[in-house]
Structures are given as structure tokens and as C-alpha cells.
Amino acid sequence: MRRIIRRLEVVEDDVRYCGEEPAAGARTVLPAAQWIAAAQAGQAGGADAVLLAPADRLEPLAALLGGLSLIVVEFPSIGEGRGFSQARLLRQRHGYTGELRARGALRRDQLFFLARCGFDSFDLDPAEDLHAALAAFRSFSVAYQDGSDALLQLGRRSHPTRASG
Amino acid sequence: MYRYDQIDQTLVRERVVQFRDQTRRFLAGELTEDEFRPLRLRNGLYIQRYAPMLRVAIPYGLLSSTQLRTLAHIARTYDRGYGHFTTRQNIQFNWPALAQVPDILAELAQVEMHAMQTSGNCIRNITADHLAGVAADELTDPRPYCEIIRQWATLHPEFSYLPRKFKIAVTASAADRAAAEVHDVGVRLKRGPDGEPGFEILAGGGLGRTPIIGKVIRSFLPQPDLLAYLEAVLRVYNGHGRRDNLHKARIKILVRALGVEEFTRQVEHEFEANRAFAPRLQAAAVERMSRFFAPPPYQALGDCSPEAGSDGSGDPAHDAWLRYNTRRHKVAGYRVVIVSLKKHGEAPGDISAPQMDGLAELADRFSFGTIRSTHDQNLVLADVPQRQLRQLWQELEALGLATPNIGTLTDMICCPGLDFCGLANAGSIPIARQIHARFDDLDYLYDLGPIEIKMSGCMNACGHHHIGHIGILGVDKHGKEWYQITLGGSSAAPAALGEVIGPSVAKEEVAETIARILEVYVRERDGEDERFLQTVRRIGIEPFQERVYETHHTPA
Structure with a gap:
């Protein structure tokens, strides 16, 4: 059973992706385009979780965010960085308040940046020791930029005012 | 600081x-x-x-x-x-x-230093005019903005995994000693219509294997919007810069592919859409930061050697150093001293531990304890009282840091090349040595006037060869080191990219090739005041090509 970090806790993953064995009680995460088409046709059923690829645009999703409780942002390779912008836009511009998950070629070393951009759950590389990784959320007690990690209640101090007044 | x-x-x-x-x-x-x-x-x-x-x-x-x-x-x-x-x-x-x-x-x-973001696909060190704060021709000191941008860029959560590296330069002078036009983003300080502070923003410049001069994407950006606008540029780049090909991933390729109008439209759209969330740079924050860069406690001194060239010492070596290695300071009685790291026999930019210690002491005694590094690989003591220049010169001389060659042919820019770098195709440092050995007559160099040689050991262009008056690029041909020569590049505004003169030359022939180029310059030069770059621009590269390739020359 896959394990993830959600809100600073290591928990069993409760979702399945296309191509994976369905499991009892597990939600299925649909590719964004597929879910959007279904939702627009009023046929999303109970599906409320989507998978966002790096090149996916947010605009088509923006009007439908109320129907979602989980957005999984994919980081298919080391160094892929588009998901950071997608997360920040979802949280700030589009006001998305549901679960926002980072998934892919990620280790604990990216958790600080991911959390700052508004992710609150993390499906890391299988090699990662998730319990040890939890400490990485507290790598930095200060930051120069505004962050969207209030959800995680890390008590980190942001100091954008030093630059931006 | x-x-x-x-x-x-x-x-x-x-x-x-x-x-x-x-x-x-x-x-x-x-x-x-x-x-x-x-x-x-x-x-x-x-x-x-x-x-x-x-x-x-x-x-x-x-x-x-x-x-x-x-x-x-x-x-x-x-x-x-x-x-x-x-x-x-x-x-x-x-x-x-x-x-x-x-x-x-x-x-x-x-000691308040780090190595963060000096490499990797993130926002790199912010570079600036090495004469910031002491140059008479600057609008205002650019360094407070540099530090503001540095902080904003440090561990930026959204822009730490960009498609490729991202370099920002800030300049406040029309002379553009920071080469803003060949950076991913260039920030030029500017006054608005009512005298308010702001910036002209350039994007899409860069060297590397596809050298491009940056384009103006905003002719006037008010000061409060600086970071918001940079965020908009970075967000467009992060979302749309190519990630499938390392060599096409810089922002310059995106700007070129979209066209500067479309790129600018996207940035402006993002900038507007993000207004509510973007950081705003308040005047108070700039003022607070500016206090760190307030002028040091200068004494009220008169100019004792207002013009470089002579302090009446009658010592030609000292006079040459004054003329070539010092610059005008905006405060009377002071002068800017350039510490040459281009001594004959040394790799350009190299400095030993004893030299660093010695220079630190000289900075304490003569220049308010600060030192600057320049993008042409020299150091600067920016605030030296003119009456102490002679003593400083003697002490720099003793440290081997007073070679009077700044701005001359042997003040070369040079990357580490094949001797150190894993990317290089060819050596740079041995070529620098070859040029030093061939052109060791300072009087000849002085007669030639200002000439910039810039040299890279591969097309990544760390040595900025495209913008050298004479550019030298190391290439690998069947496992041998060859060198492609360009003429007419310049980093000073308006920046220009050099033109390749023809087939690359063998390693042993680089200095001879440069000698031939200089021969043409001396012959064609329109009076003593016409500089090398002006001559190249006036007559074009053909006369140089003719001379360089007229016979198959053999090493001397």
C-alpha cells in the first residue's frame, strides 16, 4: 500500500490513478481533461479528483474548482518545475482550498518549496523515508517571500516586507 | 554594504x-x-x-x-x-x-556569505556595475535594488526549478558596465516622466550557443512594481520555457520563438492578473535598503591629480599605472583603483591566498575596507584618496597586483577552459599565456589603445567571447584544440555580437592571428584616436580576413 504525507502526517494513500487496480473505498483520480469534459457534460458523477500534468493549463479548470476535493500535480522528472507555478496559481488566483498534492520525482529536499507554494499533501519517490522526511518541512524557519503554507501551520516567519514594504 | x-x-x-x-x-x-x-x-x-x-x-x-x-x-x-x-x-x-x-x-x-544559486536552473547571482556608487555617470546607486532582488530570488519557492539558469543584471549608467543587454533580464534604472524612480526592463538576451541581444519589454516600470514584474516574467518563462532540450531552454529562445511582442503581451497579462498577490516594493523599503549603501565617510579633499596620467612623479611605471589602472571618482580627492588580475604568466582572474590577505589589508588602509569584483575578472578598490595612490601602487606592485594593463589587449577575459572545466572543448588559459608572451611590450599595447579580448573554451560562452572586440572560442576538431575568432563584439551599450572571420585556427597560431589582426588595425586606423572597435566597425571584417588567411602561416 502506497503511503503519502498529508498535513505533516504519514498516511495510507486513498486514491488510485488510471491504470492502477481499483480498491475498495479508494477514489479514482482522473486526468484533468477527462474530468473537465465529464463535468461540463454534467457527468462527473462522484468523481472529484484530478491529475494535472505539467503542460496542462489552469483556465479550463478554474470555473469548475468547486467540484473538486483533490488536485494532484505531477512532477514526472527531476527538475520539472511547472507544478510550483500551477500550485501557487491554484491557491492564490483561483482560490482553491481543497487538497493539493504533489506527486512524482520528488524527495524531501523539495518539500520546503512545495509547501510554500501551497501543496498540503505529498506523494514522494518510493525511495523516500517518509517519517524522516517530515523534518524537511522545518528546514527553514524564515523565508524572504510570501508563502501559501499556512495550512501546514509550520510557524515559519515570512519576511517579504523587508523587500516589499 | x-x-x-x-x-x-x-x-x-x-x-x-x-x-x-x-x-x-x-x-x-x-x-x-x-x-x-x-x-x-x-x-x-x-x-x-x-x-x-x-x-x-x-x-x-x-x-x-x-x-x-x-x-x-x-x-x-x-x-x-x-x-x-x-x-x-x-x-x-x-x-x-x-x-x-x-x-x-x-x-x-x-561572514555573511554563501554559495546559494551560483549554479543550477534557478535565479543566479545578481550582477551590477562594478563602479556603482562611485561613478559620476550613474543615475543613482543600483545596489539597493540588487540586494532587494537578491533576497526576493533567494530560495524562491516557485522559481527554484526553472527550465534553465536565469541571470539578472542591474545597471544605472548609460555606459552599461553590467552588460544588461546580454542577460536573461536586464534592469536599467530610469526616471519616469515626473522624475519618479523606475526601470527599463530588457529580456531575452544571452550568450551561450545562441547569442542574442536582449529586447526592451517595458520602457518604464515604476519602482513599486519591480518584483511583481519580475515574477510575471519568471512565471511566463517557468510555464512556457522549453524543457525538452537543454540547449533551447533559456528565456532568449522563448522570446525569440514567441516574438518579443507576444512575449511582452503574455508578461503584461500575467503582471495585471497577479496584481493582488504580487509583492509591492514600497519606497520605505528602498530607503531602508539604500542606507546600507550610503557613501563611506569621505574626507573633504581636493583633487591633487585630477586627470590620470601623471602626478608629477616622473616615474613612468607609476604614471602608466595611474593612467591605465585608475578611474575617475565622483568625489573630489578620491580615485577608483582597478587591481589587475591579469599579470603575465597567471591565469586571468586567479588570485592567491597571500594576495587576498594582502589586498584585504590594503582595502582596510586605503579604501574603507571594501573590495569589488568586476565582470572582467579584476578587483577594485573604489574609494582611494588620491594622495595615497603612490603608496598603494607600491604595495600592490609588491603583491603582483599592479600590472598596468587594464583595458589593454592583455586584460583578457578567460574561462577556466579545458584545464579545469568538464564542459570545455579547448584550453583557454594556455591561450591567455600565449597572448601574454607574444604581447609583452606594454608600450605597444598602450599604442594600440583599448581592446577587449574575451575567450571561452566552449560555446557555453562563460568567457563572453561573442562580446569581445576580439572573441576567441575554443572548438574541438577531431580531438584537437582549434580556435574560432570573431571581431567587433561589444558589451557596452549598444551591445553587439562579434562576426566570425573564417575557419578556426590551430592552437599554436592564435597569437600570430591576433598579431595579424592588429597589424591591419594599425595600418587602417584613422588617426591615433580611432579605437580598434571603431576601426572594425568602419572598415568591416574583410581586410582582417584577407590578412589572417592570406597564406597558411606556420608558428613562429
């Missing part, structure tokens, strides 16, 4: 702790090479041809004497006793041991 407060100090200390753990995990096999690479690069650590190389950040080229002493200590303790200043105003150590790098970073953190 800027001094760390509790926040800055905490951040660099926590960064050291983080990297120590990352290094431990890598050495223990918990992180793969592919996973560790982006982490170490973001801390300035390359794995080079022979050893790791650590690049330490010198934000906008400003150093205290204490910091320079620490660099000397690091060179002695962890390296082979020297360091190398780069074309981005940073310093590199070529021989540290991987396991000791966290200790080096801890030593740096003690």
Missing part, C-alpha cells in the same frame, strides 16, 4: 545544515547522483574534470575585507592556495573535497 540581520543569518545557517544532511545522504547512497545534482548545483558545487568546483556568491561583486580574508583562509585550508574570479563577479575554488564542502559553507556563513 549590506549587513545581514537575524533573518539573513538564520537562513544561511539553516541552508548549511540542510546541505550537510544532503551531502551525508548522497555519500551514504540515500540520494542518487541524479537526485543530488540539482541540490549540489544550487549550492554552487560542480563535479569537474579533476575535482569538485565550488562557486561562492559575491552578490553584485561587493566584498568586505573580512570576507576576502575568509576566502583566503578557504583557499589555504580547503584548496590549493588560490581562487578564481569569474565573469559573474563570483569566486571559484577548483580543488575542494566534496565531504568538506559543508564545512566551507559554514565558514562562509560566519
Whole structure:
């Protein structure tokens, strides 16, 4: 059973992706385009979780965010960085308040940046020791930029005012 | 200069702790090479041809004497006793041991330094005019903005995994000593219609294998919008810059592919859409930052040698140094001294630990304890009382740091090349030595006037060869080192890219080729006042091509 970090806790993953064995009680995460088409046709059923690829645009999703409780942002390779912008836009511009998950070629070393951009759950590389990784959320007690990690209640101090007044 | 407060100090200390753990995990096999690479690069650590190389950040080229002493200590303790200043105003150590790098970073953190974002696909060190604050021709000191941008860019959560590296230069002078036109983003300080502070913003410049001059994307950006606008540029780039091809991933390729109008439209759209969330730069924050860069306590001194060339000493060596290695200062009685790291026989930009210590002491005695690095790989003591110039010269001379060749042919820019770098196709340092050996007659160099040679050992162009008056690019031909020559490049506004004169020349023939180019210049020069670059622009490259390729020349 896959394990993830959600809100600073290591928990069993409760979702399945296309191509994976369905499991009892597990939600299925649909590719964004597929879910959007279904939702627009009023046929999303109970599906409320989507998978966002790096090149996916947010605009088509923006009007439908109320129907979602989980957005999984994919980081298919080391160094892929588009998901950071997608997360920040979802949280700030589009006001998305549901679960926002980072998934892919990620280790604990990216958790600080991911959390700052508004992710609150993390499906890391299988090699990662998730319990040890939890400490990485507290790598930095200060930051120069505004962050969207209030959800995680890390008590980190942001100091954008030093630059931006 | 800027001094760390509790926040800055905490951040660099926590960064050291983080990297120590990352290094431990890598050495223990918990992180793969592919996973560790982006982490170490973001801390300035390359794995080079022979050893790791650590690049330490010198934000906008400003150093205290204490910091320079620490660099000397690091060179002695962890390296082979020297360091190398780069074309981005940073310093590199070529021989540290991987396991000791966290200790080096801890030593740096003690003196308010770090190696963050000196490499990797993130926002790199912010570069600036090395004469900031002392140049008479600047609008206002650009360094407060540099430090503001540095802080904003440091560990930026959204822009730490960009398609490729991202370089920002800030300049406040029309002379553009920061080469803003060949950066991913160039920021030029400017006044608005009512005299309010702001910026002209350029984007999409860069060298590397596809050299492009940056385009103006905003002719006037009000001061409060600086960081918001940079965020908009970075967000468009992060979303749309190519990630499928390393060589097409810089912002210049995106700007070119979209066209500057469409790129600008997207940036402006993002800028507007993000207004409610973007940081705003308040005047009070700029004022607060500006206080760190207030002028040092200058004495009321009169000009005693207002023009370079002579202080009446009658000593030609001293006069030559005054003329070539000092510059006008905006405050009467002071002069800017350029410390030459281009001594015959030394690799351009190299400096030994004793020289660093010696220079730190001279900075304390003669220049308010600060030193600057320049993008052409020299150092600067910016605030020297004119009446102490002679004494300073003697002491620099004793340290081997007073070669009177600034702005001349042998004041070359040069990357580490094949001797150190894992990317290089050909050597740069041996070519610099060859040129030094061939052109060792200072009087001849003085007659030639200002000529910039810039040299890169591969097309990544760390040596900025495209914008050299004479550019030299090392290429590999069937396992042998060859060199392609360009003419007519310039980093000074308006920037220009050099033109290739023809087939590359063999390693032994580089100095001879340059001699032939200079011969044509001397012959065609329209009076003594016409500079090399002007002659090239006036007559074009053909006369040079004719002479260079007229016979198959053999090494002397």
C-alpha cells in the first residue's frame, strides 16, 4: 500500500490513478481533461479528483474548482518545475482550498518549496523515508517571500516586507 | 554594504545544515547522483574534470575585507592556495573535497556569505556595475535594488526549478558596465516622466550557443512594481520555457520563438492578473535598503591629480599605472583603483591566498575596507584618496597586483577552459599565456589603445567571447584544440555580437592571428584616436580576413 504525507502526517494513500487496480473505498483520480469534459457534460458523477500534468493549463479548470476535493500535480522528472507555478496559481488566483498534492520525482529536499507554494499533501519517490522526511518541512524557519503554507501551520516567519514594504 | 540581520543569518545557517544532511545522504547512497545534482548545483558545487568546483556568491561583486580574508583562509585550508574570479563577479575554488564542502559553507556563513544559486536552473547571482556608487555617470546607486532582488530570488519557492539558469543584471549608467543587454533580464534604472524612480526592463538576451541581444519589454516600470514584474516574467518563462532540450531552454529562445511582442503581451497579462498577490516594493523599503549603501565617510579633499596620467612623479611605471589602472571618482580627492588580475604568466582572474590577505589589508588602509569584483575578472578598490595612490601602487606592485594593463589587449577575459572545466572543448588559459608572451611590450599595447579580448573554451560562452572586440572560442576538431575568432563584439551599450572571420585556427597560431589582426588595425586606423572597435566597425571584417588567411602561416 502506497503511503503519502498529508498535513505533516504519514498516511495510507486513498486514491488510485488510471491504470492502477481499483480498491475498495479508494477514489479514482482522473486526468484533468477527462474530468473537465465529464463535468461540463454534467457527468462527473462522484468523481472529484484530478491529475494535472505539467503542460496542462489552469483556465479550463478554474470555473469548475468547486467540484473538486483533490488536485494532484505531477512532477514526472527531476527538475520539472511547472507544478510550483500551477500550485501557487491554484491557491492564490483561483482560490482553491481543497487538497493539493504533489506527486512524482520528488524527495524531501523539495518539500520546503512545495509547501510554500501551497501543496498540503505529498506523494514522494518510493525511495523516500517518509517519517524522516517530515523534518524537511522545518528546514527553514524564515523565508524572504510570501508563502501559501499556512495550512501546514509550520510557524515559519515570512519576511517579504523587508523587500516589499 | 549590506549587513545581514537575524533573518539573513538564520537562513544561511539553516541552508548549511540542510546541505550537510544532503551531502551525508548522497555519500551514504540515500540520494542518487541524479537526485543530488540539482541540490549540489544550487549550492554552487560542480563535479569537474579533476575535482569538485565550488562557486561562492559575491552578490553584485561587493566584498568586505573580512570576507576576502575568509576566502583566503578557504583557499589555504580547503584548496590549493588560490581562487578564481569569474565573469559573474563570483569566486571559484577548483580543488575542494566534496565531504568538506559543508564545512566551507559554514565558514562562509560566519561572514555573511554563501554559495546559494551560483549554479543550477534557478535565479543566479545578481550582477551590477562594478563602479556603482562611485561613478559620476550613474543615475543613482543600483545596489539597493540588487540586494532587494537578491533576497526576493533567494530560495524562491516557485522559481527554484526553472527550465534553465536565469541571470539578472542591474545597471544605472548609460555606459552599461553590467552588460544588461546580454542577460536573461536586464534592469536599467530610469526616471519616469515626473522624475519618479523606475526601470527599463530588457529580456531575452544571452550568450551561450545562441547569442542574442536582449529586447526592451517595458520602457518604464515604476519602482513599486519591480518584483511583481519580475515574477510575471519568471512565471511566463517557468510555464512556457522549453524543457525538452537543454540547449533551447533559456528565456532568449522563448522570446525569440514567441516574438518579443507576444512575449511582452503574455508578461503584461500575467503582471495585471497577479496584481493582488504580487509583492509591492514600497519606497520605505528602498530607503531602508539604500542606507546600507550610503557613501563611506569621505574626507573633504581636493583633487591633487585630477586627470590620470601623471602626478608629477616622473616615474613612468607609476604614471602608466595611474593612467591605465585608475578611474575617475565622483568625489573630489578620491580615485577608483582597478587591481589587475591579469599579470603575465597567471591565469586571468586567479588570485592567491597571500594576495587576498594582502589586498584585504590594503582595502582596510586605503579604501574603507571594501573590495569589488568586476565582470572582467579584476578587483577594485573604489574609494582611494588620491594622495595615497603612490603608496598603494607600491604595495600592490609588491603583491603582483599592479600590472598596468587594464583595458589593454592583455586584460583578457578567460574561462577556466579545458584545464579545469568538464564542459570545455579547448584550453583557454594556455591561450591567455600565449597572448601574454607574444604581447609583452606594454608600450605597444598602450599604442594600440583599448581592446577587449574575451575567450571561452566552449560555446557555453562563460568567457563572453561573442562580446569581445576580439572573441576567441575554443572548438574541438577531431580531438584537437582549434580556435574560432570573431571581431567587433561589444558589451557596452549598444551591445553587439562579434562576426566570425573564417575557419578556426590551430592552437599554436592564435597569437600570430591576433598579431595579424592588429597589424591591419594599425595600418587602417584613422588617426591615433580611432579605437580598434571603431576601426572594425568602419572598415568591416574583410581586410582582417584577407590578412589572417592570406597564406597558411606556420608558428613562429
